[in-house]
Amino acid sequence: MSSPTYTSRIARLPQVFEILAAYPDGLAVNELAKRVGVPSAELREDLLAFYAADLGPEWLMGLSRPEVIEFVGPDGVDEDPNDAERVRIVDPRPTEELGVEYIDASELALIYTAAQMELEAAWSQELADAVAVLEETLLGDAAKPFAPASAASGSTTLAELQRARTERRQVRIEYSRSWRHGVAERLVQPYRLVHTRRGWEVDAGVDGGELRTFLLSNIRSCEVVEETFTPPADLAERLAAQRATTTVTVEVPFSARWAADSYAEQVRVIAEHEASVELELDLLPPLERRVGLLLLVAGPQAELKAPAALTGARGELARELSEHHRTH
Numbered sequence: 001m002s003s004p005t006y007t008s009r010i011a012r013l014p015q016v017f018e019i020l021a022a023y024p025d026g027l028a029v030n031e032l033a034k035r036v037g038v039p040s041a042e043l044r045e046d047l048l049a050f051y052a053a054d055l056g057p058e059w060l061m062g063l064s065r066p067e068v069i070e071f072v073g074p075d076g077v078d079e080d081p082n083d084a085e086r087v088r089i090v091d092p093r094p095t096e097e098l099g100v101e102y103i104d105a106s107e108l109a110l111i112y113t114a115a116q117m118e119l120e121a122a123w124s125q126e127l128a129d130a131v132a133v134l135e136e137t138l139l140g141d142a143a144k145p146f147a148p149a150s151a152a153s154g155s156t157t158l159a160e161l162q163r164a165r166t167e168r169r170q171v172r173i174e175y176s177r178s179w180r181h182g183v184a185e186r187l188v189q190p191y192r193l194v195h196t197r198r199g200w201e202v203d204a205g206v207d208g209g210e211l212r213t214f215l216l217s218n219i220r221s222c223e224v225v226e227e228t229f230t231p232p233a234d235l236a237e238r239l240a241a242q243r244a245t246t247t248v249t250v251e252v253p254f255s256a257r258w259a260a261d262s263y264a265e266q267v268r269v270i271a272e273h274e275a276s277v278e279l280e281l282d283l284l285p286p287l288e289r290r291v292g293l294l295l296l297v298a299g300p301q302a303e304l305k306a307p308a309a310l311t312g313a314r315g316e317l318a319r320e321l322s323e324h325h326r327t328h
Contacts, residue, residue, distance in 0.1 A: 013046070017089065026072055026088025047071075048081055157222045158193070161202055165190040170227045171204075174220040183220065188212070189229040192239055197261060203242055205229070211242050213284075245282035248291060249305035252276060256298035263294045276301065292317030 019035055020027060029047075033040040047069065071084030079085070164171045174185050189205035200216040209232070232238065245265050252260060253276050260267050264281035271278040283290045292313035295302045304310060 016043075016047070020069070020087065020089045023088065025076060026086035028086050029084070032087065044082075047087060157216050157219050158200055160222050160224055161190050161193060161216070164224045165193065167224075168228050168230070169224050170229055172223045172225055173214065175214055176218045176220060187225070187227075188214070189231075191231060191235060194243075196265065203239055205232070211238050213242060243284065245284055246287050248281045248283050248287075248307065248310065249278065250281060250291075250294065250298075250302060251278045251305060252298040252302045256302060259294050259298045259302075263290050278305065288313045289317065 030040045033043040071081040072086050073079045172187050176183050190202050192203040194201050202214050206212050260279050266282040268280040291310045295314040
C-alpha cells in the first residue's frame, strides 16, 4: 500500500526550506524544482498543498501557525500562488516554525476530525470547503469526492436527534448493529448526544428501560414520532454508568496503533519497544467484544497483557465470525 500523498509532500519540505533560506528575495519555482529534483508542476502542487493547509483561527478553535512562505512576482509583490513566478521564506526559522511540530500527519488528521465535527453540528459552505481542502491535503487522489453534509444530507440524523431530545420525542431508527450481525429497527428515547473518537453517538433508552449507545454513522434511517418520553429520575447516574470504562493493557505493532485509537476512549503509552508499543486503554462496554475486535484487527502480533479474564476474547470472537461467514 502506498503512503498517503501528504507524507510525500511533507517529506521534501525541509530540503525546500533549506534552499530558500539562502535566498531572502525568493527563488523561481522552476529553479527550485531543478535543485530539489522534481518537476516544477509537482513542486508547486506540494507548496500549494502546504500553503492551503495554513488555516487561520477564525473557524478552527483558535488553532493556527505562523505564516512561513509566500508567493511573489519578480518585483517581490504578492501574487496568486497558482501563478506566481517565485516563492520565498517569510519566517527566518522555517523548520522550527513549520516542521512536523506543527503539521505532521497526526496533527493535521486531528484538525480534520475537529473540523468535521463542527461541520456536522453547524453546517456552512465555508467550513465545508475547508474540510474538502484538508481531506485532499491528507489523502490526495485517495480522497473521496467531497459531498458537503448539508442540512438535507449528512447532518439530518444529528439534527433530528437533537430536535427529538429537546422536544422529548421518541425516534424510530433502522440500525446496523455494531456488535452483532444484521440490521434492527428500534424505537428509542434520545437522552444524550456525545462526540467521541468514533464520531457522534446517542445514549438512548430502549424497550424495557435499558440504556443503549448507538453510533450515528450506523443509523440507516431516522424518524421522529409523536410519542413523547419522560427521562428516568436517575438518568444522570445511569448515563455516567453507561460511559464508565475499564482499563485494559495491550501490546500492538506500531502499524496497528490506529486500532487502539479507534476502540478506546483514552490511550496511554506505557512503553515503546523495537517494533511494538505497550498501551493502557480505557474501554467502554461491551468489553469482551471491543477487546476481541481490537486484537483481531491489530493482527497476530497483538497481545493482551491485562486483565487475564479477557484472554479468550479474541479467540471467541474469531470463532463466532468464522461460524457466521460459514453459514451466510
